[in-house]
Amino acid sequence: MSVTPPALVWFREDFRLADNAALADAAQSGGPLICFVILDEARLPGAAARWWLDGAVRALDARLKGMGGALHVFRGPSQSVLRRIVEQTSARSVFWNRRYDQKGRETDAAIKAELKDAGIVAHSHAGALLNEPWTVRTRSGTPFQVFTAFWRGVRDLGEPRPPLPEPKTMSFAGLPESLKRDCLRPDEYALRPQHPDWASGLRDAWTPGEAEAHDLLDSFLAHDLTAYATSRDFPGQDTSSHLSPYLRSGHITPAQVWHAVADRTEAASETDAAKFLAELGWREFAWSLLFAHDDLATRNLRPAFDAMPWRHDPEGLKAWQQGLTGYPLVDAGMRELWQTGWMHNRVRMVVASFLVKHLLIDWREGERWFADTLVDYDPASNAMNWQWNAGTGVESAPFFRVMNPILQSRKFDPDGTYIRRWVPELVRLPDSVIHTPWEADPDLLRHAGIAPGQTYPAPIVDHREARERALAAWRGLKAD
Numbered sequence: 415m416s417v418t419p420p421a422l423v424w425f426r427e428d429f430r431l432a433d434n435a436a437l438a439d440a441a442q443s444g445g446p447l448i449c450f451v452i453l454d455e456a457r458l459p460g461a462a463a464r465w466w467l468d469g470a471v472r473a474l475d476a477r478l479k480g481m482g483g484a485l486h487v488f489r490g491p492s493q494s495v496l497r498r499i500v501e502q503t504s505a506r507s508v509f510w511n512r513r514y515d516q517k518g519r520e521t522d523a524a525i526k527a528e529l530k531d532a533g534i535v536a537h538s539h540a541g542a543l544l545n546e547p548w549t550v551r552t553r554s555g556t557p558f559q560v561f562t563a564f565w566r567g568v569r570d571l572g573e574p575r576p577p578l579p580e581p582k583t584m585s586f587a588g589l590p591e592s593l594k595r596d597c598l599r600p601d602e603y604a605l606r607p608q609h610p611d612w613a614s615g616l617r618d619a620w621t622p623g624e625a626e627a628h629d630l631l632d633s634f635l636a637h638d639l640t641a642y643a644t645s646r647d648f649p650g651q652d653t654s655s656h657l658s659p660y661l662r663s664g665h666i667t668p669a670q671v672w673h674a675v676a677d678r679t680e681a682a683s684e685t686d687a688a689k690f691l692a693e694l695g696w697r698e699f700a701w702s703l704l705f706a707h708d709d710l711a712t713r714n715l716r717p718a719f720d721a722m723p724w725r726h727d728p729e730g731l732k733a734w735q736q737g738l739t740g741y742p743l744v745d746a747g748m749r750e751l752w753q754t755g756w757m758h759n760r761v762r763m764v765v766a767s768f769l770v771k772h773l774l775i776d777w778r779e780g781e782r783w784f785a786d787t788l789v790d791y792d793p794a795s796n797a798m799n800w801q802w803n804a805g806t807g808v809e810s811a812p813f814f815r816v817m818n819p820i821l822q823s824r825k826f827d828p829d830g831t832y833i834r835r836w837v838p839e840l841v842r843l844p845d846s847v848i849h850t851p852w853e854a855d856p857d858l859l860r861h862a863g864i865a866p867g868q869t870y871p872a873p874i875v876d877h878r879e880a881r882e883r884a885l886a887a888w889r890g891l892k893a894d
C-alpha cells in the first residue's frame with residue numbers, strides 16, 4: 415500500500431490560516447500536512463519582537479491543535495534544519511510564503527536549489543505585501559524614490575487580489591519519532607524574557623493571534639476609521655488601528671485589511687479611508703526601498719550625511735531611552751515604548767527628531783533601540799522612517815526642519831492626556847504648564863508634588879541651543 419508523503423508547510427512571517435497562499439496550496443496538494451517553524455538564531459528579531467513571536471507561535475499551534483494538527487517548533491540554522499525535516503519525513507514538497515529581505519531571499523534561494531537537486535518541489539508564494547517589491551516600478555523599470563509616485567503606481571495596478579479563505583479541510587501527519595526529539599516544547603522556545611521578566615506591560619497591552627487581529631480590525635472599522643485622517647495624529651485619543659505587530663507577524667495581511675476597508679468605505683469618508691490605505695502604502699514603500707537598498711538600516715541614503723559630526727553622548731542616549739529627557743512628550747513616548755513595545759506614530763516622529771537633532775546622536779542608535787523594543791519592529795518600516803525623520807533619506811523632510819517638541823506637545827496633546835498617561839509624576843500639573851514643567855511657578859510645582867531635577871528631570875538640552883547646534887552641524891555638510 416502506498417502512503418501519500420506529507421506536504422511540509424514552513425511558517426515564517428505568516429502566522430495565520432486565512433489568506434495564507436502557501437497553506438492553501440499545501441492543503442490542496444492532497445498530502446497530509448506537517449506545519450512547522452524554525453527558530454533560526456541568525457534571524458531572530460529584537461527582544462520585544464521575540465516576545466511577540468513566542469505568542470504568535472503558541473496562538474497558531476493552539477489553532478492547529480484544535481483541528482487535529484500542531485505547529486512543530488525546531489531550532490537551528492534554517493537550511494540544515496529543513497534538510498533534516500525533509501529527510502526524516504520523506505516529504506516530496508515544501509510550501510512557504512516569500513520574504514523580501516536580502517538575507518531571507520538568499521537563504522530561500524539556496525534552500526530551493528538544494529531541494530530541487532534532491533527532486534523535491536518548493537512551492538513559494540507571494541508574501542506579506544499587497545504587491546511584490548519588484549512589481550511596482552517607474553516606466554523605465556527602476557524603483558520609485560518618491561512615495562506619491564509609488565502609491566500612484568500601486569493604485570494603477572488596480573485592486574489587490576481578494577483574500578483567500580481558510581482551507582476548508584486539512585489533514586495532518588504526525589512527526590516520526592526521530593524528529594520528535596528535535597522538536598521544542600513551549601518552555602524551550604526561549605523567546606520570552608526570564609530574569610528579569612520585563613514583559614508584563616507587553617502582556618497587558620497585547621494578545622498575539624489571528625482572531626485578535628481581526629477583532630482589532632473590526633473594532634477600528636466600527637469606531638475609529640471615520641475620523642482617522644485627523645484623529646490619527648493625537649496620541650491621547652489613540653485611535654489608530656494598532657495593527658502593526660499583527661501585520662508584521664502575518665496574523666493578518668494587508669490584502670485582508672484593504673478589502674475590509676473598501677467594504678466599509680460608505681461608513682467612513684473617502685478621505686479617512688484613503689488616508690488609512692495610504693499608510694499601508696507607506697509600509698509597501700518601505701519594503702520596496704529595503705528591496706532596492708538592503709543596507710537601508712545602516713547607510714545614509716544621502717551620502718553627504720556620512721560626514722555629519724554625530725555626538726558620542728552615552729548619557730544623553732540613556733536619558734532618551736529611559737524617557738528622562740525632561741521634555742514630557744518625548745518622555746511619554748519613550749516610556750510607552752518601554753512598557754508596551756509600541757509607540758504612537760506622531761510621537762515616534764517627535765522622539766526620532768529629538769534624538770537626531772536635539773541630541774545630535776546618530777539615527778542608527780535610535781533605529782537599533784527601536785529594533786530591540788518594538789513589538790512591531792519591521793526592518794523596512796523602521797529603517798525607512800528613521801532615515802526619513804533624520805533627513806538622510808532620499809525624499810525625507812529636510813534636516814533643517816527641526817521638530818519643536820514643545821509645540822508638537824501643545825498641538826497634538828493639548829490637554830496632556832497622553833503625557834499624564836505615561837509620565838505619572840506630572841499628573842497633577844495643570845494643562846498650561848504640562849508641556850514645559852521647567853517654566854512652572856515653584857509653588858505650583860510643589861503643590862503638584864514635583865521637585866525639579868529629583869522627581870522629574872530638568873530638560874537635558876535647551877531647545878534653542880540644541881536647534882542651533884544641529885543646524886550648524888548640518889550647514890557644515892557638503893551638498894550631495
Ligand SMILES: Cc1cc2nc3c(=O)[nH]c(=O)nc-3n(C[C@H](O)[C@H](O)[C@H](O)COP(=O)(O)OP(=O)(O)OC[C@H]3O[C@@H](n4cnc5c(N)ncnc54)[C@H](O)[C@@H]3O)c2cc1C
Nearest residue numbers: 654655656657658693694696697759762791792795796799
Ligand atoms: C522612527 C519611526 C520608526 C518606525 N518603526 C516602525 C516599525 O518598526 N514597524 C512598523 O510597523 N512601523 C514603524 N513605524 C511606522 C508607524 O509609526 C507605525 O506603523 C504605526 O505607528 C503603527 O500603528 P498602527 O498600526 O496603529 O498604525 P495605523 O495608523 O493604524 O496604520 C495602519 C498600518 O499602516 C502601516 N503604517 C502606518 N504608518 C506607517 C509608516 N510611517 N511607515 C510604514 N508603515 C506605516 C502600519 O503597518 C500600520 O499598522 C515607524 C515610524 C517612525 C517615525
